Amino acid sequence: MSEPDLFPVLGLEAVADYRHQWAALAVRPHPTVAADAVLALLAQPAPQAALAPLECIVPVADPLALDPEQTALLPAARFVLQVAAATLQDAEVRKRCYALADQGFRLLVEGEAGLHASQSGARGIAHGAKGMPSMLSLLSLPGPHWAHDVEDMARFTACRDAGMHWFSGPYARRRTAEADNGTSRKRLLSLLGLLAQDADSRELETVLKQDPALSYHLLKLVNSAAFGFSNPIHNFGQAINLLGRRQLQRWLQLLLYARPQQDGLPNPLLPEAARRAAQMEALCKLQGGDRDRQDLAFVAGVFALLDELLAMPMAEIVAALTLDPDVVSALLDRTGPFGALLALVEQPVPDPAAIAALGLTREQFWDSQLQGWHWAIQVSRTI
Incomplete structure (x- = not known):
């Protein structure tokens, strides 16, 4: 500048x-x-x-x-x-x-x-x-x-x-991970893998139907005022058709964090995952990334807390998924184009030098912060 x-x-x-x-x-x-x-x-x-x-x-x-x-x-x-x-x-x-x-x-x-x-x-x-x-x-x-x-x-x-x-x-x-048996964890990772591979809608439905908590949250979400559909949605086929594949994938990624906690309270990781994902997407767009690159940036942001959600090493989680190499390097090492963005949005107080190194102005970064927090606030009130 x-x-x-x-x-x-x-x-x-x-x-x-x-x-x-x-x-x-x-x-x-x-x-x-x-x-x-x-x-x-x-x-x-x-x-x-x-x-x-x-x-x-x-x-x-x-x-x-x-x-x-x-x-x-x-x-x-x-x-x-x-x-x-x-x-x-x-x-x-x-x-x-x-x-x-x-x-x-x-x-x-x-x-x-x-x-x-x-x-x-x-x-x-x-x-x-x-x-x-x-x-x-x-x-x-x-x-x-x-x-x-x-x-x-x-x-x-x-x-x-x-x-x-x-x-x-x-x-x-740092909450104690909820009790979870091997079958539930395997099902959750299977769903993440299907999402990453852009699997057929019927495959997603099969896995979703095996998880009552996720099924409940998805139908609750699509029937909320946030989407404004005039008629009630009763099944996953309707949800997929009305939301569209891209929108559905994003909400499912967030719904993973909506799994009930042992004390019945909301999962505090949910809005934070939403905030990171939305800000990552906004930053990628500011850098000139196309829609597909923005989607990958969103995935890197929303998946960055999965190790804490599942109480598993991130390397083990990534091994079970089929992810873009740039997303993998961001999640494992905070390296690559998405890694630099993720490291920045995780900072308690953003480093002005790191903002400039990404080719962004401080005002642009502030705009991305507002987009991230606004969407997270919406998500926390909807799910």
């Missing part, structure tokens, strides 16, 4: 409630991006439409640095401002935070809140992986209280039982 690309670079992380339903998005700005720039970007019509109805949690290092004229024009109800407890020692900061709360922004205090939290108009506590907020802090504010960087399900349970409401971190991808 002839001029520096100064477009803000942001990472986004899903924040879920205790039932693993997405409740908000935590914003992870690149260190060079100021809070004012983050708020201005997220307030634009495209992000507002793409990320609705989720609120965005934005870290604010210095509330006094926020431009009052700009914040007055923002859709305050869509933002949660995360401020450090230490900054509230300053009376001017408390006064500014209270004014922001009065405008409609929700404030979360990072760390032990104390008396200054309520004096600042804060609503809840944000707390990291270690320790736990005091019961007094949790009870003195209405919430929601957010536990971030939650490592595993044991920590999730402890935070939930202590009174936290929102959760984020790797715990969602």
